[in-house]
Amino acid sequence: MPxxxxxxxPARPDLAARHLEGTVDAARFVDGVVREVVDPQAPMxxxxxxDAPLDxxxxxxxxxxxxxxxDEGWAWGQLVDDHYVGWLPANALAAPGPTxxxxxxxxxxxxxxxxxxxxxxxxxxxxxxxxAAVPHDDRFAAALGGYIPARHLASIADLEHDFVAVAxxxxxxPYLWGGKxxxxxxxxxxxxxxxxxxxxxxxxxSDMQETSLGExxxxxxxxxxxxxFWKGHVAIVRDPHTLLHANAxxxxxxxEPIAAAIDRIRPTDGEVRSxxxxxx
Numbered sequence: 001m002p003x004x005x006x007x008x009x010p011a012r013p014d015l016a017a018r019h020l021e022g023t024v025d026a027a028r029f030v031d032g033v034v035r036e037v038v039d040p041q042a043p044m045x046x047x048x049x050x051d052a053p054l055d056x057x058x059x060x061x062x063x064x065x066x067x068x069x070x071d072e073g074w075a076w077g078q079l080v081d082d083h084y085v086g087w088l089p090a091n092a093l094a095a096p097g098p099t100x101x102x103x104x105x106x107x108x109x110x111x112x113x114x115x116x117x118x119x120x121x122x123x124x125x126x127x128x129x130x131x132a133a134v135p136h137d138d139r140f141a142a143a144l145g146g147y148i149p150a151r152h153l154a155s156i157a158d159l160e161h162d163f164v165a166v167a168x169x170x171x172x173x174p175y176l177w178g179g180k181x182x183x184x185x186x187x188x189x190x191x192x193x194x195x196x197x198x199x200x201x202x203x204x205x206s207d208m209q210e211t212s213l214g215e216x217x218x219x220x221x222x223x224x225x226x227x228x229f230w231k232g233h234v235a236i237v238r239d240p241h242t243l244l245h246a247n248a249x250x251x252x253x254x255x256e257p258i259a260a261a262i263d264r265i266r267p268t269d270g271e272v273r274s275x276x277x278x279x280x
Contacts, residue, residue: 004024007205010077013025014028016067017067018031030067032078034066036062037064038093041059042057042092044088055084059128061100061131062130064078098132102130103154107127107173108181109149109152109153111144112147115139116147125148127182128197131143133148138150160194162198163225164225166194170190175250175251175252175253177248180193187235188204188205189204191227206234210273213227224240225237225277226275226277229275230265230272241257
């Protein structure tokens with residue numbers, strides 16, 4: 001077994017990133033090439049197969065360093081933002097395009113072939129997708145060969161200020177292991193996209209978030225934005241009495257009383273393991 005976290009280190013017994021030479025064992029070492037996600041979202045899987053477990057998703061405009069592309073159309077690499085490693089469909093990637101100027105600031109938006117909402121849309125983009133856009137008129141911006149509602153975009157430099165409010169926009173979204181869009185997301189995916197929208201670097205999985213986000217607090221009283229961690233689960237405190245989380249019990253992003261959630265989760269995931277508080 002490797003002595004490193006394979007989720008975060010681009011190394012396998014047969015292949016590893018060149019910069020790891022001398023620190024990991026591999027049959028060969030290669031230089032990576034940077035690519036950009038051009039699909040609205042791209043699945044990152046544990047193995048190069050369409051039915052392999054979904055570990056996470058990469059959103060349009062994200063960069064990824066690719067170390068191998070197979071004849072079957074899979075690309076193995078590491079996401080630049082959160083350093084996650086896995087397999088992506090190669091046709092979801094392309095050489096980097098213009099530097100993104102904007103991000104999608106709503107749960108989901110549509111791109112139209114002309115500046116009219118009466119036309120059938122040509123593409124849908126998730127919250128957090130990045131793109132280069134230029135103003136067209138007071139209603140639309142031109143982007144990706146079409147027109148996107150200007151109110152659905154925010155400047156890359158314009159950060160959110162309340163990650164709980166960001167997470168609340170996803171209320172009712174279905175639960176999806178490994179997902180991180182309004183079409184489906186899991187507990188740590190919800191935390192990641194909400195926290196990252198505020199400009200705070202955030203790793204992908206709940207165990208990583210537990211050791212890197214905020215500072216530990218005693219958990220006797222809760223404040224909006226506190227993060228409750230169980231083994232394999234994370235929830236966001238919405239107010240002193242309720243929490244918000246993507247969970248497989250409701251199979252959705254939902255709100256429930258903190259005490260009731262702790263009691264419900266105890267038989268499967270044990271007690272709350274820690275409470276972390278982010279500076280906001």
